[in-house]
Each structure stands twice: as structure tokens, then as C-alpha cells.
Amino acid sequence: MRTAEYADLLLTGARVRSGAGRWSEAVAVRGGRIAAVGTRAELAALAGPRTRVVDAGGHGLVVPGFQDAHVHAPFAGRNRLRLWLNDLAGRQAYLDAIAEYARTHPDEPWIVGGGWAMEYFPGGTPRKEDLDAIVPDRPVFLFNRDVHGAWVNSKTLEMAGITGETPDPADGRIERDPATGEATGTVHEGVAYRINEHVVPEPTRAEWEAAILNAQEYLHGLGITGWQDAWVTPQTQAAYETLAADGRLTARVAGALWWERTRGLEQIDDLRARREQALKVRAPGHALGSGFHPTTIKIMTDGILENHTGALFEPYCDGCGGHGADDAESSESGHGAGRGLTYVEPELLAAALAELDAAGFQVHMHAIGDRAVHNALNAVAAAKAVNGPSRNRHHIAHVQVIRPSDIARFAELDVIANCQAYWAQHEPQMDELTVPFLGPERAAQQYPFASLLAAGTRLAMGSDWAVTTANPLEQLEVAVTRIDPEHRDNPSFLPLQRLTIDQAFDAFTAGSAYVNHDDQGGRIEPGARADLVLLDTDVFDPEFTANGRAPIADAKVKLTIAAGEVVYEA
Template sequence: RQALDRAVSDRPVYLPNRDRHGAWVNSRALRLAGIDAETPDPADGRLERDHSGVPTGMLHEGAMALVARLVPEPTPQRRLDALAVAQLRLHELGVVAWQDAIVGEYAGSGDLLPTYVTAARDNLLTARVTGALWWDRERGLEQVAELAQRREIGTVGRFRPLAVKIMVDGVVEAFTAAMLAPYVGGDGTGTSFVDAALLREAVRELDLLGFQVHVHAIGDRAVRDALDAFEAARDSNGPSGGRHHIAHLQVVHPDDVDRFAALDVAANMQALWACHDDQMDDLTLPVLGPERVGWQYPFADLHRVGTRLACGSDWPVSTPDPLQAIKVAVTRVEPGTDGPPLLPEQSLSLPTALRAYTAGSAYVTHDDDAGVLRPGARGDLVVLDRDVFAAPAADVDQARVDLTVVDGRIVHDRDA
């Protein structure tokens, strides 16, 4: 807070970090929110404190809400304008459809369901969007019926809120990813935002209602809890057509790799993160220890056992450019660098990575008529400026999108 106070002292400052798992605030914001040394940590978050117990202005996870609730809401028109800008940017990168992983109130971001409904009703959506309705981790099973109602009122035109997103844990660098064993240098094992027993019951009920369940899981304990929940739902309800998936999968215990295919749970991977960068090398590797470092982003292992692979960006956490992420999937090297690969044995072939970003992502959005080229399929096409198979796979990120076509309609033309 002191650094922010020196820059801005007369008005509150709230700066969420790029991964939306933490925020920095100044003293003015802390005072307005009534936060001081006596304020307890919320159940799903933490206030960073100095040696005397005074909050430093760093808010982790659920603690963000203590200040975020004071941030003014953007107008409905501003949200529509922002969606239009985002859609244009995604089309420029060759994206024709996406799943929005948080449709609901989270970390100071308002509920986007009305925005999507308006955009779909007024034919402002050129992409097809699957919404993942947000699971409020401060509540319990009573919200299941409300989520079903939101699905009904939100299904309009090109927008379908078919999924429910449950964030089970946080991130490694903030010590909030849920781990099976303690972090190196500490005695904590991270945070489970949803109790394992509640998670099993929630997944069972959502599966029974035909929802897809989309789980955020970074740590190995979070991944195992999610798989246990999907297994319990399968045992109770039978095989599901929900196309459930677990996103991120940073640390997966080797004992759990085979379970994805066995339970028909898709691996929703953000391949761009599977490389050496400052966050990985400075904040992650030291606290995981050598054994767990080797369990990170096990894409090849998951593929070898027959797991359905889907890939996405988690934008705005990181770039939405699929070609940059595909480069990392095949090289495990950060784009624009020539450093050593991270666990190169977990790299994917170029065809496999492309399939995960096309047919794989179409699968988890319940769209079997997309992500493929075949007679009679929908006219969703992306034209690149080169044949990426005629050059080294490591150069795939050098390609540029010349043309993006959705339903036979040109939505991006680089030469226009």
C-alpha cells in the first residue's frame, strides 16, 4: 500500500492482478472498506500482513471482495461495447467461438449474463458463446435451482449458458493452489474453496440436471477432488453427456493421470503457461520442489492414456492468441525466447495441439458441427498466411490470420 500511497493518496485504488487471484490496494481503499489489523481473513482468501499484523494492501483470492464491492459498476452499454471490442479481437486471432468461464459476480466483475443476453437478442454476437455460470463458493446446494433458472432465461440465439464453473482452488504463486503435500518452505497445503464433500454433491446434482461442470483446478489436491466428484456423479447418475472438464491442470499427481480417460473428463489446458518464464522460475519452481515440478502440465501423459484434450487461453489472464499457445504446446518454450523447454517430454505434436484447439474446444462447447472440415459441416473457417506444416513446428506462432469465417460469413479480413 505504501507504494500506491506515494502515487495516489487522495482517492482509493484497486488494482486486480492479471490472473484475478489477487489485488493491490492503497490505504484509502483499505480505510473505506473498513479493513485494519483486526479484520479477519475470509474463509476463501487472505489479507497479506506485515510483522505487526497490519494489512499491507495485498489481497488474495476471496479477500479481494472486501474492496471490490466498492468499485463502481460499468454501465450496461459500456459492457456491450467491451464485448464488441473483445469479439473483434478474437476474430482477428481466428477464434470463432468460446466458452466464457465466469458468467456471474466474481472479484469485482459484475454478472455478464444480461450483457450476453442483450447481445444475442440484438444479433450483436457473430461468435457462438457457451457461458459457464459462476458457482458462488460462499453458498451451497440451494443455488442449483437458481442456476437452472439462469440457464433457461439466458439461452438466447448464439449464447447458451450450458455449463457451471466451480473454482476449487487458487494459484501456486500465492500459496492458494490446493496441494496434497505442504509447499516447500512452509507448512501450508493451500486452499480448497469448496469442501470436497460439497463438491461431490454439487457435481452430482448439476450432472443430473444436464449441466456441464467446468472445474478450475491448479494444485494436485484440487485435481483429485474434482476427479473424485466426477467419479461419484458417474457412480450415482451413470455415464453423462455433460462433457465435463477440468481446467488448467498445473500439477497433476501421476496416480490421477489415467482417471481422466476412465471417467471421460476432458483436460482443458492453457498450453501457453507450460514453459519457463519469470512467474514459473521465480515464484513456482522454488515452492513446489523437484518432484512436483515434474508433474506440471502433463499434456503428453494425458494424451497417451486417451484423455480428450481441449485447449483455451483463459483470456484476459494471458493472450488469447491460439498460435502462441500452440507453439508452447509443441516446444514447451516461451514465445519470443530461446530458453530451455519445461519438461519437453510433455510436449504435443503439432497436429495434436491443433486438434485440441479446434475439435477439442468445440467438443467442450457442445458443438459437434465445429472444429472440423468435412462436407456438410458449418462454414467456420480460418485461413492462415502460410502452411504451418511446411515449416518447423516451432515457427507456428509466426503465422498470421488472413481470414476468419463464421457460418459462411467473413468476420475478419486482414486485407480489408
């Protein structure tokens, strides 16, 4: 056999799952692609003198590289390099970490980071006085874990020009003291975003590059070989392009360019120009389909349920079973305080979908509440009415509450459900800040993954990291059990919506590859790009899942291969 015909890498000694019900024993990789899949005996001849042979010794599982369909890698990486609160729990733990960071970084003009959880503060809203006591002389800006609000000190409020007289914008809210009316230190949605964009100093190009590389290293360690970045700014796009051009971007990244909700259709020309700019960058792995691909547009259509900015058809409840007062000016598409916020009016959303679809863009819509999901589906329907069927693979992310009558429309309109499975569990934010304000009927309509799949909807999976864990194995366990892996004695959250282990894995590999327009990834078969993960445990083994257990999160990644290169090894 000629040297050129030998494998560069041979992965053997573990079960290989190439798809539901399809099993092999070994995978050979050559030139960044999968050269062969078969038994150990069949592929043994492909091992030459320069072939790296990885023998799992009869243990473990090989699956396609995981793809995250909704993640915020640059922002997560930046916080990991600065003030990272995600791994802490409780008000005092946060304050201790902030104080220590301020003490050890005396020359930083701003204290920036995030990751605090709403559940540790009354009403989910921390106060400025806590920050003022430990950092009185420098501005502090800390996004919460879901990045829909921020905790700031008095210095930041002063620099942003926010006082008790500052009105709430249409797309956000300033928390105020009920007695004095003064801003208390928590700002939501558009208020937080504008402070971040216009008051907090912008990271340099080098800082963004370092943040992406930090996130990439972490994600590769979890078996993730590609992702869709759901918030690409001009600055993070430039950093991605630099990393792709010089070969440091080893993941395949689909970039979702951020739709500015303060602008209208005129911004589409700018988005086209940004896409064209990216096409000039040819990464070393371009022929393999890797690199950076900003061919998606991200549109935020509403907020979140925990702060009552997610758009609902009926008003939020008062927490005791009744409905709160609705804004007198509310309409089905409006900004009524009782029914959440609509960030892009339905008429504009439909027009934007039509133009973006005609321009060949994929549209990635954030929709949490049932009214937001309905509006997003209507927009896709309007685009199809104008343009006819397309191959753009539009999708709706989060889909927390869906009216039963809208379930079938996903498949009818060929809309992909971009699911954040880890959220579908009992935990304080769900049980204390969400369910009481939805009421029993709407609470039972949350995260209907099984119903969507049964109706013919294609599912993709994304973490929304750093909102919650980036670990696909933890997310997959929740998709299968609807229970927190750290509290397996908890009751299952709406168990009729559980997925099978095959359905969940397919969504996090082939499903996410599909929504990321990656037709060379998400599968293990000859000719596909060699994105592979070796787990230390065969989570499909019936003995592993016996007695109703599915401890998928207990498995560990041993090896991650992206485009034929080993990018992580335990």
C-alpha cells in the same frame, strides 16, 4: 447452375487442413455452412456472379476457427477499455501508466483495471504506498494478471473496512507488514473478489456490452470464432443475451455460470432459472448453433501455486528444498496454510456434481494443485455412481500438478482436460515463484499434456485471457515446444510433455468445440458451420518446421469467418 447453388464465398489457393492427415485445396461456403471441400478445380464451378472469391495465391493455411475453452472476455474487454497493464513490464512502467490514466480521467471516481505481473514485485506482492503516492484521493483496484489477487491503495482498504485487525477469511488472504501487521496493499482470492463485487461500482449493462464487443473484435482478429466464458455473472449474462438477440454477438459463446462458493446446493435452482431465461433468447444465427449458451457451471476448487493457495497433498516447500510448516488443523480436504486452500469441500463438491449432472449441466472445475485435481475427479466419480454415464462433458481446467496415479482417471471417468498450454514454459513466475516451492518431484508433474493424451484423455485448449495471451498461435507453439516464443533459446520445460503439431491443433479446434458442446464447429466438412481461419503461413509445411523449429507464433491471421460471415480481415 441456379443462383441458390452457387457459393456465397469460395476460399481457395491455400492448403486446407480438415483434420490430421486430411488435406484439400478449397472450401465453399453457403448459407453460413460449409457447402463443399475439395480441389480448386472441383469447386471452381461453385463460383457464381455474386460469390466472393478469396484466393490466397498458393500460400497459407486454412484451418477451422479456433475455439478458446477458457476465457474471460467481458473482464478483459473492460480492462482494455479502462486501465490495461497486460502489455507492460515492470513496476515503474505500471506506475507511469496508472499515473497517466488518473491524470487523463479526472472525473472517474475509481481507477479500475488490471494485468500486472507478480514477478515484478518482491514476493509477488506490490504495496499500497506506491499507489497512494500517485492516486491519494481516489480508490484504486487493479486485479493482477491471473485474477487471483489485487493491488489496492489505502483509500480502497478504507472503503472495504480492511485494517490490520481484519482476519483472513477461509478463502483468501490479506498481505500484512511483518513489523506492524498492517495491510500492505495486496489482497488474495476471496478478499479481492469480495472487494470487486461489493465495493467497486458495478459496470452498467451498456458498459458490459461494450466490453464484450471490444473483446470479440480482438479475439476474431486472432482467428477465434467461439469461446467458453469461464466466469459468467448475472450482469455479463444479460449483456451477452442482448448482444445475441440483436445479432452483434458474432462468436458462438458457451457460458459457464459462476458457482458462489459462499452458498451451497440451494443455488442450483437459481442456476436453472438463469439457464431457462437464456433459452428464451433466440439469436439470428441460432439455427447454426451460434449465439449464447449458458449450459455450464464454473466451480473454483482451489487457488494458484504462486500465492500458495493451490491445494496440494503435501505442504509447499520453503524455497530451499524443505517443506514449510503445515497448519495443525489441516486435513486432506481442509484449509491448511501449508497445503493451500480448498474452496468447496469435497463432500459438497461431490453432491453439487451429482445434482448439476442430473440437471443436465456441464461442470467446469478450476483445479491447479494435485489435491484439487484429485478432489475434482472424485466428484465426477461420485456423480457417475449416482447418475450413471452422462453426455455433459465435464472438464477440469488448468491441471497444473497431477499425481501420476490420477492421470489414467481422466479417460476412465470421461473427464476432459482443459489445458492452458501457454503456462507450460520457463518464465519468472514459474522459475522463481512456483518451482522452488513445489520441489523437484512435484515440479516435474506440471502440465502433463502428453501423458494425459497417451492415457486416452480428450484435450481442449483455452487461454485464460487476460491472464496470458489470447493468441492461439503463441499457445500452440508452447504446446509443441514448451518454450516461450519470445525467448526461443530458452530450454524446453519438461519436454517429454510436448504435443505434436497435429495434436495441438486438434485440441484447439475440435477438442475445444467438443468441450463447448459445439457439434457443428471445430471441423471443415460439408454441413458444418462455416467457421474458418486463413493463416498467411502453412505451419504444417515440413520446410517451415525443419531443423527442429516450430515457429508457429510467427504466422499471422489474414481472414476469420464465423458462421459464413467475414468478421476479421487483415
